[in-house]
Amino acid sequence: xxxxxxxxxxxxxxxxxxxxxxxxxxxxxxxxxxxxxxxxxxxxxxxxxxxxxxxxxxxxxxxxxxxxxxxxxxxxxxxxxxxxxxxxxxxxxxxxxxxxxxxxxxxxxxxxxxxxxxxxxxxxxxxxxxxxxxxxxxxxxxxxxxxxxxxxxxxxxxxxxxxxxxxxxxxxxxxxxxxxxxxxxxxxxxxxxxxxxxxxxxxxxxxxxxxxxxxxxxxxxxxxxxxxxxxxxxxxxxxxxxxxxxxxxxxxxxxxxxxxxxxxxxxxxxxxxxxxxxxxxxxxxxxxxxxxxxxxxxxxxxxxxxxxxxxxxxxxxxxxxxxxxxx
Numbered sequence: 001x002x003x004x005x006x007x008x009x010x011x012x013x014x015x016x017x018x019x020x021x022x023x024x025x026x027x028x029x030x031x032x033x034x035x036x037x038x039x040x041x042x043x044x045x046x047x048x049x050x051x052x053x054x055x056x057x058x059x060x061x062x063x064x065x066x067x068x069x070x071x072x073x074x075x076x077x078x079x080x081x082x083x084x085x086x087x088x089x090x091x092x093x094x095x096x097x098x099x100x101x102x103x104x105x106x107x108x109x110x111x112x113x114x115x116x117x118x119x120x121x122x123x124x125x126x127x128x129x130x131x132x133x134x135x136x137x138x139x140x141x142x143x144x145x146x147x148x149x150x151x152x153x154x155x156x157x158x159x160x161x162x163x164x165x166x167x168x169x170x171x172x173x174x175x176x177x178x179x180x181x182x183x184x185x186x187x188x189x190x191x192x193x194x195x196x197x198x199x200x201x202x203x204x205x206x207x208x209x210x211x212x213x214x215x216x217x218x219x220x221x222x223x224x225x226x227x228x229x230x231x232x233x234x235x236x237x238x239x240x241x242x243x244x245x246x247x248x249x250x251x252x253x254x255x256x257x258x259x260x261x262x263x264x265x266x267x268x269x270x271x272x273x274x275x276x277x278x279x280x281x282x283x284x285x286x287x288x289x290x291x292x293x294x295x296x297x298x299x300x301x302x303x304x305x306x307x308x309x310x311x312x313x314x315x316x317x318x319x320x321x322x323x324x325x326x327x
Contacts, residue, residue: 003317010048010061017065018072021120033097033109034116037076040092045322046179047072052318053180053197056311059187067132067182070120074136075175077113078143080106085151114140124186131185139178146170153237157257161242165206173205196305203298204319210291211323213238217275218284229271235260239290240283248281295323 022038024031047068054064082088083096084106090096098106121132149167153159180201184194216231217240231238241260245253256277259270278284298319302312 003314003321006052006314007048007318010051011044013061014044014047014051014065014068014072018069021066021069029101029105030109030112033080033101033105034113036100037080037091037097037109037113038072040094042092044072046075046175049176049179049201049318050183050186052315053183054187055183056307056315057184057187057189057193057197059183064183064186066120066123067186068179070117070132070136071175071179071182073113073117073120074140074143077110077117078147080110080113082147084110085147128185132182135178135181135185139174142170142174146172146174159237159242161239161246164237164239164242168209169202169206172209173202176205176208177201190306193305193307196301199301200298200305200315200319203294203301204322207291207294207298208322210239210287210294213240214284214287214291217271217278229267229275232271232274233263233267235263240278240287243283243286244278244281246281247283247286248277252277252281291323295319 018038022035024034050068050071051061051064054067055061079091080097083091084098084103088096089099096106097109101109118133118136121129121136124132146167146169149163150171153164153167177198178201181194181198184197189197213231216238217229219228221228227233237260241256244256248256256274259274259277262270264270299316302315302319305312307315
């Protein structure tokens, strides 16, 4: 069976479980938005990782379902609140919760989702419950910290590369890492293995986000699924931007800063000018190197686990398929 088939199987099993466990109806204005956002699909990447990791360590996917559900519920809660903060009209091509209902509903339904995500751990034995909730709370607060850094960076002109990497680690990759470690906890993996798989997920998550930065500017518009150059149009100070400032000639640095201070009606010339600076400054090459470095660090962590070789190979293949994406 191919990796794609295995992932599709996990996804189907998970969606069935999700639908069965989220049949709450009253009050409709609280739970309707919850079911709506969960029903918008998405890749279900994080819960699949929880199930895959549990089975890799000799556990059963069925036993990891509620932990996977907690991760997916939390992820979607953060999207509902992020969309309010960003005033975003669309999520996965559909109207966002606060636009479809209103801001108050988005806040309250998001709050309910955060609480529900904790409730899903209550089906586990006490020791497992404690380990899962402790990891989950640490991760949840880091995600909030990452979001705050992201907001702060919008108005700062002195963001450093280590700060940016910390922001994407907290905002994106700690949840991927926690999703995997939860699978290991449910399967009663030893602590050293659980920590190594966390490092695998954390580094893979950083590589994934850096690749997202790269694809946002240089991806194929037919497959990327988002507007190419969206980060440039929004003046987002991504890894590419920070590396370009570091490596560009003085005139290009000034030009880049100026381009990131404007929002022209037709953004196409701006996007093209910025991309040229990204390429000429060496930022594109540096970003590719960083993606490779974090991916390799992830695979090194995976190699340190005591997993059977075939299970390591499956997780490595999954990591490779993530990093070879064009979407």
